[in-house]
Structures are given as C-alpha cells and as structure tokens.
Amino acid sequence: xxxxxxxxxxxxxxxxxxxxxxxxxxxxxxxxxxxxxxxxxxxxxxxxxxxxxxxxxxxxxxxxxxxxxxxxxxxxxxxxxxxxxxxxxxxxxxxxxxxxxxxxxxxxxxxxxxxxxxxxxxxxxxxxxxxxxxxxxxxxxxxxxxxxxxxxxxxxxxxxxxxxxxxxxxxxxxxxxxxxxxxxxxxxxxxxxxxxxxxxxxxxxxxxxxxxxxxxxxxxxxxxxxxxxxxxxxxxxxxxxxxxxxxxxxxxxxxxxxxxxxxxxxxxxxxxxxxxxxxxxxxxxxxxxxxxxxxxxxxxxxxxxxxxxxxxxxxxxxxxxxxxxxxxxxxxxxxxxxxxxxxxxxxxxxxxxxxxxxxxxxxxxxxxxxxxxxxxxxxxxxxxxxxxxxxxxxxxxxxxxxxxxxxxxxxxxx
Numbered sequence: 001x002x003x004x005x006x007x008x009x010x011x012x013x014x015x016x017x018x019x020x021x022x023x024x025x026x027x028x029x030x031x032x033x034x035x036x037x038x039x040x041x042x043x044x045x046x047x048x049x050x051x052x053x054x055x056x057x058x059x060x061x062x063x064x065x066x067x068x069x070x071x072x073x074x075x076x077x078x079x080x081x082x083x084x085x086x087x088x089x090x091x092x093x094x095x096x097x098x099x100x101x102x103x104x105x106x107x108x109x110x111x112x113x114x115x116x117x118x119x120x121x122x123x124x125x126x127x128x129x130x131x132x133x134x135x136x137x138x139x140x141x142x143x144x145x146x147x148x149x150x151x152x153x154x155x156x157x158x159x160x161x162x163x164x165x166x167x168x169x170x171x172x173x174x175x176x177x178x179x180x181x182x183x184x185x186x187x188x189x190x191x192x193x194x195x196x197x198x199x200x201x202x203x204x205x206x207x208x209x210x211x212x213x214x215x216x217x218x219x220x221x222x223x224x225x226x227x228x229x230x231x232x233x234x235x236x237x238x239x240x241x242x243x244x245x246x247x248x249x250x251x252x253x254x255x256x257x258x259x260x261x262x263x264x265x266x267x268x269x270x271x272x273x274x275x276x277x278x279x280x281x282x283x284x285x286x287x288x289x290x291x292x293x294x295x296x297x298x299x300x301x302x303x304x305x306x307x308x309x310x311x312x313x314x315x316x317x318x319x320x321x322x323x324x325x326x327x328x329x330x331x332x333x334x335x336x337x338x339x340x341x342x343x344x345x346x347x348x349x350x351x352x353x354x355x356x357x358x359x360x361x362x363x364x365x366x367x368x369x370x371x372x373x374x375x376x377x378x379x380x381x382x383x384x385x386x387x388x389x390x391x392x393x394x395x396x397x398x399x400x401x402x403x404x405x406x407x408x409x410x411x412x413x414x
Contacts, residue, residue, distance in 0.1 A: 002202055002206070003206050003225065003228070004155055004156050004205055005152055006228055007112065007152075007155065008152045008155065010107055010108075010231070011107050011138050011142070012104065012151075014103040014106075014107040015101060015103055016100075018102070018235075019235040019236065020099050020401075021370035022234070022370070023103060023106075023235055024399070025240065025368060025369065026235065027083065027087070027403075027408075028373050028395060028398055029071070029073060029241065029242075030083040030084060030087065031412065032391055033065075034064060034065050035384060035390050035391065035412070036071070036385040036386040037386070045063040045177050046060055046063045049063065049181075054140070054188050054192065055192065056092075056185065058088040058140075058187070059184060060181070061088040061091050062088035062180055062184035063177055063178075063181035064412075065083075066180045066181065071241050071383075071384060072240075073238050073239060074239050074250070075109075075114075075238045076117075077117055077118075077233070078109070078117035078127060079117035079121045080113050080131050080132060081132070081180070082109055082238050084180060085136050085187070086102055086106050086136055086139040087102065087139075088184045089136045089140040089143070089184060089187055089188040090105075090139055090143055090405055091405050091412075092140075093144070094406065095405040096402065097402035097403065097404065098143075098404065098405055099402065101139045101143040102139060103235065104138050104139060105139020105142065105187075106135060106238070107138075107234070108138035108139075108155060109132060109134055109135025110135075112224070113127060114227050115224050115226070116215075116223065117131070119216060120215075121278075121282070122278075122281055124165050125166065126168075126179050126180075128164075128179075129163070129164035129182070129183040130162050130163065132180065132184060133158035133159070133161045133187040134155045134159050136158065136183065136184045137151075137154040137155050137187035137188070137194075138151055138187075138191075140188045140190075140192075141155075141191040141195075144192075144195055150195060151191075151194070153198070154190045154191040154193070154195075156201065157190035157193055157194060157198065157200050158187045158190040159211045160211075161183065161190070162211065163179075166282065167283075169283040169284045169299060170283040172284070206219075206221035206224070206225070208220075236367060240367070240373075241366075242366070243308065243313065245298040245299070248279050248282050248285065249279065249299070249304055251343060251360070251361050252305050252308075253304045254308070254366065256304075256305040256306075256309040256347060257308040257309065260308065260310065260312060262356065263349075263351060265310060265311075265312070266353060267327060268309070268328065268350060269352070270331050271305065271332040271333070271347065271348065272332075272333050272347070272348045273302075273305055273333065273345065273346075274336075274340060274347070274348075275301070275336065276336070276342045277338060279342070280334075283299070284296060284299035286302075287300045288300065288302055289326065289329055302329050302332040303325075303329055305328075305332055305347070306325045306328035306332060309349075310324045312382075343361050344359065344361045345359065345360070345361070346358070346359040374399065377395055380395075390411070394411050397410075
C-alpha cells in the first residue's frame with residue numbers, strides 16, 4: 001500500500017473511534033482563545049476573505065481562530081498547530097458530529113509532520129502552514145464522506161500546496177496569520193477537488209521526485225515510513241496552550257507562573273531561564289522590549305516569563321507593560337543548555353527571601369484531561385481574557401455526546 005493509503009487507513013480508524021474527551025479538551029482551549037479579547041489589527045485578515053464557499057469560510061475562520069491570540073494547541077513532534085488547521089474546515093461544512101472528522105484530520109496531520117517537523121523548523125519553514133493543509137483535507141474529506149481513495153487524493157493534493165516560511169517572526173508581519181489561514185482553506189478546497197474526481201499521483205509522497213524527496217531530501221519517504229511503522233501517538237499527544245504565546249516557550253511560561261504562585265509573586269532580583277537550543281529556533285525568542293507589535297511579545301522568552309511570573313497570565317497590555325513586568329524583564333537571562341531534554345526548561349530566580357529553582361516540562365498544564373479542563377472554567381476565562389459566561393457555555397456544548405458544526409458556530413457567533 002502507498003504511504004497515503006496507510007495514513008488514510010489510520011485516519012479512518014480514528015474517525016470510527018474518536019477520542020472524544022481528548023478532542024473536547026483541545027477544542028475547549030482553542031475556542032476559549034477565540035472568545036477572548038483580541039489584539040488590534042487581527043480582524044483585517046478575517047474581513048479580507050469575502051467569499052462564501054467552504055474553502056473561503058475555512059480560510060476566514062482559521063484567520064479568526066489563529067489570527068488573534070494564537071491560543072490554540074501544539075504538536076511538538078511535528079512543530080505545528082493541529083486544531084486550528086483542522087477545525088475551520090469542519091466549521092465551514094454542515095457536520096453533525098465534528099469529533100469523528102476532527103480525529104481523522106488531526107491524526108493525518110500528526111503523521112505527516114512527525115518525522116519532519118524539527119528539521120522544517122530549523123530550515124525556517126512554517127510547520128503549521130506547511131503540513132496543515134494535509135490535515136485540513138483529510139478532516140474535510142471525512143466530513144464529506146469521501147472514499148478512502150478520494151481522501152488520500154485530497155491529502156496528496158493538499159501536500160502539493162506545502163509552503164510558508166518563518167521570516168515573518170523576525171519582522172512580525174501578517175504572514176504569521178495569513179499562511180495558516182490560507183493553508184486551512186486550501187485543505188478544504190483539495191477535498192472538494194478530490195470529490196469532483198481530480199486525480200493525484202499514487203506515489204506523490206514517496207516517489208523519487210515526490211513530496212518527501214523534494215522538501216526533505218528523503219526519497220522513498222523512508223523517515224515517514226519508519227515513523228508509521230512504530231506509530232503510537234494520538235490526540236492526547238497534542239499539547240494545549242494555556243497562554244497566548246509561542247508553543248516553543250510555553251513550558252517556560254507555565255513554570256514561571258508556578259514559581260510566581262509559590263513566592264506569592266514577590267519581585268525577583270535575578271532570573272535565569274535555561275532552555276535547549278532547539279527552543280530558540282523560532283525567530284524572536286531572544287527579543288526584548290521595546291516591542292513593535294503585540295505578536296512580538298508572544299515569542300519573547302524574557303517578556304513571557306516576566307508576565308507569567310509577575311501576573312500569572314499574559315496581559316495583552318501591548319504596547320505598555322507594567323512597571324513590575326518591565327523590572328522583571330530587565331533582570332531575566334536566557335541561557336542555552338544542551339543537557340536539558342528538548343521540551344524541558346529550568347528556571348532559577350533570586351528574591352529578597354532567597355533563591356528557588358524549578359525544572360520540568362509543564363506536562364500537567366500542557367496535557368490536561370477533560371475533567372480538569374471542564375473544572376477550570378474560570379481559569380480558562382482569565383487566561384483567554386474572555387467573558388466567563390461564554391466559556392461556561394462553550395464547555396457545556398462540548399460536553400454533549402456529539403457536537404455539530406452549527407452548535408460551535410453558535411458559540412463563536414459566526
């Protein structure tokens with residue numbers, strides 16, 4: 001069987017038995033961020049998409065879901081956001097139960113990104129947009145009830161759209177949002193093309209001049225085949241983003257918040273944040289105030305650690321930060337440490353009361369279960385800058401045995 005056939009077979013199995021509680025948890029965090037206060041300027045991408053085809057709607061709603069706070073989820077092996085790529089296409093279609101096609105699309109995206117995500121990020125590719133259309137295509141194809149062959153065709157057509165690079169993170173320009181939104185729409189369009197009978201090469205992924213060879217110098221897609229042979233990841237390997245910031249620095253923010261809780265947020269006189277070098281691959285992680293845009297603050301380790309420790313949230317207070325946050329920024333250092341696990345962080349702080357160190361990967365907050373998420377309605381509202389009543393409504397809708405796309409659109413007001 002071809003690689004695309006193998007991936008679709010696994011995606012269909014996920015469709016048949018979706019991890020509903022795992023998906024509920026992801027959607028709770030993705031949509032909480034969409035319900036929260038948004039930075040000025042994000043709406044221009046949303047407003048620019050005027051059409052009403054499913055692909056247009058997916059593009060527009062992806063721009064809304066990711067275009068504002070960017071508080072969604074992250075699959076670390078693939079270095080990509082999953083829900084914001086797959087969900088918009090399902091919102092754009094009339095789906096009785098989003099859980100099943102979401103499971104299929106999410107798994108396909110995880111599989112194609114897992115072996116290549118880290119090298120894609122190091123090369124400067126924008127992983128979410130680069131891999132994301134494939135997941136959007138499989139999710140939409142599943143929702144449309146396409147055959148396994150047509151679903152595989154949709155995924156291969158979508159991979160032909162692979163593109164996007166990360167220079168925007170240096171300049172903090174709109175490609176950051178634009179590329180994700182366009183990729184989500186492209187996946188839906190690829191599913192529509194496949195439904196209309198458009199064809200794709202059987203070995204589009206593994207062929208000698210196919211996708212894997214062209215982009216990753218991996219003829220035969222050997223790395224992808226090896227990944228599929230030992231595959232064990234599922235929905236619960238996707239991390240949520242408790243704070244509106246870059247996923248690559250999320251463990252540092254979570255640990256900073258925990259340290260702040262332990263010290264009652266007493267100002268520190270020095271802080272050292274130790275990270276693995278791979279965490280610094282995203283441009284902007286070492287930036288400091290002053291920041292030109294709100295987006296720039298969300299990739300800065302010193303700014304996010306300062307806010308996480310001092311405020312317990314990312315305030316969205318751009319362009320000004322509080323005096324306490326500014327002071328914390330000034331005395332915070334970022335230090336590379338290759339001995340740390342790649343998704344782990346160590347933070348050392350000094351206060352008038354002494355020194356304290358914390359190390360970890362923040363797994364408890366990055367991989368919560370549905371019970372913990374549903375019981376944290378107030379915390380979700382605070383971290384999303386959202387009306388608590390709207391978060392409560394969202395959680396009640398997600399708790400249903402099945403959730404339609406129209407119900408989610410109702411919560412979002414779209």
